[in-house]
Amino acid sequence: MTPPGKTRTRELYAWALFDWATSPFAAIVVTFVVAAYVAKAVAGSEVEGQAAWGWAMSASSLAAAVLGVFLGAITDAGGPRKPWLLACVLLQAGGTALIWYVLPEPNMLLFALVVVGLANLGSELGNVFNNAILADLAPRERIGRWSGFGWGLGYAGGLLCLVLALVLFLQPEVPAFGLDKDSMEHVRIVGPLVALWLLTFSLPLFLMVRDRPGAAVPDRAVIGAGIRNLRISFREVLQDRKLALFLLAAMLWADGLATLFALGGIYAAGTFGMTLTEVLRFGILLNLTAGIGAWLFARADDRFGAKPTIMAGLGGLILFGLGALLAPNQLGFEIAGATLGLFVGPVQSATRSMMARLAHPERRAELFGILALTGRATAFLGPMLVAILTTATGSQRIGMTPILLFWIAGMALLAFVPVSAGSGARRP
Incomplete structure (x- = not known):
């Protein structure tokens, strides 16, 4: 008979592999290849494409x-x-x-935005349930370590998938399977590639991780109970100062990160004239540094607390984000961007672990839902400000400046959250 501890460890590895399965979507579709392709080849204008992509991601x-x-x-x-x-x-x-059906024609722009928007909807909703599963599986004192391991593994998966896309389809003169470059098949194929990757590597979670048993009540009663509990949770959040401050701060830095992910590839392509292949290479470098950062900070989360980890990460994001916006050339941008990547994973991972520690065991999914809501309720604001500033000034550099402001504001608010909230202290 397998000891329970080993069984639970296997389940945690299967859970972490889900990050490996989902990360290529963020890297290849939302941030780099597909975003740049839609802006340059479908919309026909980087400025118009950045604005349209921003609205779609917001919605x-x-x-x-x-x-x-x-x-x-x-x-x-x-x-x-x-x-x-x-x-x-x-x-x-x-x-x-x-995405395979998104031809490089202006009349395909709406179709592209709709299909990617639906995929992003599935991705964002999936994070709510996946994050709640972590809190069910991991011991409280190791939540930060497993959260960081999952993020790091996710960046490794995104990195490998990016390399495969580059080597098989985007870089060769004759792409694999004889794909036609004139109709951009070598770029459009990344959609099916990412979909297959997701379906394949998410299987261990569904096959190996035990789920909570269903409640023995009718569906209508479950929905009613859920809504009642939700009202209670919102009331508790408003009464819990440290949780309310944390959620507000997380909303701000999540807005900045989401805007960066959605529009970073378009910014690189438009401002520095980077080709799709160059954007992809930069994406590989960024995923490598982000994965390293997530792994390096994983133990720091459990040892020093989530709050110091997030504060350090936000400081790095602000410093090197400013460097990326002020970079005079492509090399300077790539150096600043790659260094910035070291701090992306720690902020994301420590946010998840801090919420897992704060959440009441019976409210985990809904509180992660509230975290997602606070992180997304104003998610339209970042891309919207970028779209407005980019359109008004005709400058992608100026258009991207709201990202830094979100990080600065989030860091300032987090400073007022009691340290015990990030150190694994139980919720009162």
């Missing part, structure tokens, strides 16, 4: 935030999380696969 993220709160509350009341997560994975994979 899908806001929809995911609202739905995530209610679905999280329902799953907390009703038990199992994996069926909901499976539905999210299928939505994400289906929308991503349809």
Whole structure:
């Protein structure tokens, strides 16, 4: 008979592999290859494409935030999380696969934004349920370590998938499978590639990780209980000063990160004239440094607390983010951007671990839903400000400056959150 501890460890590795499965979507679709392709080849103008992409990401993220709160509350009341997560994975994979049909023509812009928006909706909702599963599996004193391990593994998966896309399709004179470069098949194929990657590597979680049992109550009662619990959770958040401050601060730095992910590839392509291949190479470098950062800071989270980890990460993001915006040439941008990547993973990972420690065991999914809502309720604001400033000034550099302001404001608010909130202290 296998000892329970080893069984749980295997489940945690299977859980972490889900980050490996989902990260190529963020790297290849949202940030680098597909974003740049839509802006340059479909929209026909980097400025117009950056603005349109920003609106699409805002709409899908806001929809995911609202739905995530209610679905999280329902799953907390009703038990199992994996069926909901499976539905999210299928939505994400289906929308991503349809990128194959996005031809390099202006009349395909709306179709491109819709299919990527649906895929992003599935991705964002899936994070709510996946994060709640971590809190169910990991010992409290090791949540930070496993969260960091998952983020690091995710960046490694994104890195490998980026390399495969580069070597097989984007760089060769004759792409694999004889794909036609004139109709951009060698770029469009990354959609099906990412979808297949997601479906394949998410299987261990669904096959190996035990789910919570379903509640023995009718579905209508589960929904009613979920909504009632949600009202209670919102009331508790408003009464808990440290949790409310943390959620507000997290909303701000999440807005900055989401805007960076959604528009960073377009900015690199438009400002420095980087080709799709060069953007992809930069994406590989950024995923490498982000993965290193996530692994380096994982133990620091458990040892020193999530708050110091997030503060250090935000400081690095602000410093090197400013360097990337002021970079006079492509080399300077790549150096600043790659260094910035070291601090992306720690902020994301420590945010997840801090919420897992703060969340009441019976409210985890809905509180992660509230975290997603606070992180996405104003997610439209970052891309919207970028779109407005880019359109008004005609400058992508000026258009991207709100990202830094979000990080600065989030760091300032986090300073007022009691240290015990990030050190694993139990919620009162």
